[in-house]
Amino acid sequence: MKAEVTESDGVILIDVQQPGACALALEVNEAIDLAQQLLRAVVEASKIAPFDPRFIRS
Secondary structure, eight states: OEEEEEEETTEEEEEEEESSOEEEEEEHHHHHHHHHHHHHHHHHHHSOOOOOGGGOOO
């Protein structure tokens, strides 16, 4: 994903360019909430699953 983030008159502007065009205009609290959600998702996605030998293919 490629995105450009800017600030204009107290509003955060996010212009997503890839994979499809999309634009968001967020107030500061909305931008903070979105950032928190993204960080939680990143933390969850980066957790390493416990080893389970049943998933090993031979």
